[in-house]
Amino acid sequence: xxxxxxxxxxxxxxxxxxxxxxxxxxxxxxxxxxxxxxxxxxxxxxxxxxxxxxxxxxxxxxxxxxxxxxxxxxxxxxxxxxxxxxxxxxxxxxxxxxxxxxxxxxxxxxxxxxxxxxxxxxxxxxxxxxxxxxxxxxxxxxxxxxxxxxxxxxxxxxxxxxxxxxxxxxxxxxxxxxxxxxxxxxxxxxxxxxxxxxxxxx
Amino acid sequence: xxxxxxxxxxxxxxxxxxxxxxxxxxxxxxxxxxxxxxxxxxxxxxxxxxxxxxxxxxxxxxxxxxxxxxxxxxxxxxxxxxxxxxxxxxxxxxxxxxxxxxxxxxxxxxxxxxxxxxxxxxxxxx
Numbered sequence: 001x002x003x004x005x006x007x008x009x010x011x012x013x014x015x016x017x018x019x020x021x022x023x024x025x026x027x028x029x030x031x032x033x034x035x036x037x038x039x040x041x042x043x044x045x046x047x048x049x050x051x052x053x054x055x056x057x058x059x060x061x062x063x064x065x066x067x068x069x070x071x072x073x074x075x076x077x078x079x080x081x082x083x084x085x086x087x088x089x090x091x092x093x094x095x096x097x098x099x100x101x102x103x104x105x106x107x108x109x110x111x112x113x114x115x116x117x118x119x120x121x122x123x124x125x126x127x128x129x130x131x132x133x134x135x136x137x138x139x140x141x142x143x144x145x146x147x148x149x150x151x152x153x154x155x156x157x158x159x160x161x162x163x164x165x166x167x168x169x170x171x172x173x174x175x176x177x178x179x180x181x182x183x184x185x186x187x188x189x190x191x192x193x194x195x196x197x198x199x200x201x202x
Numbered sequence: 203x204x205x206x207x208x209x210x211x212x213x214x215x216x217x218x219x220x221x222x223x224x225x226x227x228x229x230x231x232x233x234x235x236x237x238x239x240x241x242x243x244x245x246x247x248x249x250x251x252x253x254x255x256x257x258x259x260x261x262x263x264x265x266x267x268x269x270x271x272x273x274x275x276x277x278x279x280x281x282x283x284x285x286x287x288x289x290x291x292x293x294x295x296x297x298x299x300x301x302x303x304x305x306x307x308x309x310x311x312x313x314x315x316x317x318x319x320x321x322x323x324x325x326x327x328x
Binding site: 037077 | 205211214217225237247
């Protein structure tokens, strides 16, 4: 990413929970089952940005993320008859997206490329402090790469994309308890990567 | 940091801030257009497809097909045309030939249906 690129704002800030599923979704899904293009377009528009953000975290390349998003929406359309009416659409759809993303990553022998955030230009921190912060980010990024894939995906979905534990459990088809355990283990690893810097600060 | 398996942990804003490599800019309308264009044909197929039946009805289809095949096979068996029978005249002719041309112990073996046909052909050809 070059310095001039502008990050696309997510519909909610990182670390915040997304809004609850809209009430019109069961009716929308039923209309999609009957082939209504307007209903399908509404669902696409509703989840496109979040889907792209998750896809980008999984694959690390803009074009690959776009392809994955399109692939996931088409797969969801193909399987719409298997979607259980009354359940929330988002976990079901993101399960498709995440599974396909993980398969694509495996197939290409990729590990997620975590974009290192650019340091915000500010007049506050000194250059030394900024350099330390950059180094900290890089250490954390490397630490993320060492996590087992499932833990990495859970951290990304929970900490960065704002999915709740139960949602992640539905997406990955594991129990809530397993999600919490993985989060706990992943944080231990990531905080270990941060600890030299925390000792310096302390 | 205490692990509580009964509830989600609090999000760590520091982790989020350090890890947050936001997605790059993309052409949202173009991507949305690509997806909706790709979906046109599958959606059109759905509009023209027969209405979906409940799952319990769908499960009857293979059973109904199997029952239909079995019924057709049974019906074909019942409707099988009977083997052609000889007229009284033809039967008399066959019996005369069999009794006069063949030894007594062989003749009864040749008075079956296939034998009657074969003998008729032989008689017709002579």
